[in-house]
Amino acid sequence: MDKNISFTLKVWRQNGPKEKGHFETFQMKDIPGDTSFLEMLDILNEQLISERKEPVVFDHDCREGICGMCSLYINGYPHGPATGATTCQLYMRRFNDGDTITVEPWRSAGFPVIKDLMVDRTAYDKIMQAGGYISVRTGSAEDANNILIPKPNADEAMDAASCIGCGACVAACKNGSAMLFVSAKVSQLALLPQGKVEAARRAKAMLSKMDELGFGNCTNTRACEAECPKCISISNIARLNREFIKAKLKD
């Protein structure tokens, strides 16, 4: 059984995208160690509501690490100090009695704050719309074994496809670059025969959309890879570079 802990919580409050934000400090008492980070924020919000104060706004949905909705920059780490896990999979047993826990939103020009800890990540949807798909005739599905795919390629594509688009890569990057996300989305298709057909167009369209939306230039610091809750490798970025350069040289 985990111990209960008491700690100081510093939370970023901001009324809107253009408003000036500030930190607000809360004292949290006797929080059980098996409370998830988001449940802890629920407890805080219940307290605030009962005091007739405005609750803290934060993004969340599935709470089991697959939807990519939760965010939060906790004590200097996107998704907190745990590796290979999202904020909803972070438990309070990671922290100690008397700690000060600082919670900030993703900070990047590409992800403006909507309110408090919630940021606008529709930029990722726009990048997907630019080319993160394959064009197929809909209707009855083909037999799965019609197109044979080598196991290593299938595995690599699956690893890339595990990206949940949460935006931790952009939050971690000192350049605010979305290259890890874009490269994972390009890779998951470029590695498979169905995706190869449109590979060149896709790489160019998704990258130029990323640039257009104000994300930065990748300088290979590897912070994205270290903070990614799905452990997406920067070898995907090398693949995106390769696909993009090949496509441009062909033009």
Next chain:
Amino acid sequence: MWLSNSSIGRKVVMSVTGIALVLFLTFHMSMNLVALISAEGYNVICEFLGANWYALVATTALAALVVIHIVYAFWLTMMNRKARGTERYAVEAKPKSVEWASQNMLVLGIVVAAGLGLHLANFWYKMMFAEIIGNPTLGGLEATDGYGYIVQTFSCPIFVVLYLIWLAALWFHLTHGFWSALQTLGWSNKIWFERWKLIGNIYTTLVVLGFAAVVVVFYLKSLCCGASCV
């Protein structure tokens, strides 16, 4: 033009100019090692690379590479700071796998460029430049007496220290730059990433040690042979 209006294109320019400069450094380091073996041999090279048309063309091309690399560095840094947004994180932690050099390439680059300025004043100005303006004894010695200038410069402890700091910054800059350049060109994957990193570290260490050897050896020589610090 995709080399200036796409993020990967801009990085390709950094990468290609960077690799070209690493190749130049390799050549320059090999040339310097001759000074350890033979004074005459070294001065023959200096004469060969004086104000001749081919050396001037190569120097101009080299200067263009340096300028493009530096201009792009500042341009990319400005864009990246803008992409980061106006608010900075209150608490920041650095993950273990993130190299210090990778996050400080611009600062390291500025130190390297400052060292380059000093180096041009110490040698290039008194040698190639002296020949161009037709005043071969501009720096006190003959313009082709590179060996003499090495002896003179590295008998001064201050220059020895400054050059070693310069080389240390260059080492950090290249340990990241080497694999980063190949990653940007797309020539990497999970296996090659480790290989390039190892090859880059060894290569960079050898190049920097080669440069440092000349500095240290000539400083030690000046201690025992009493060459004067000008």
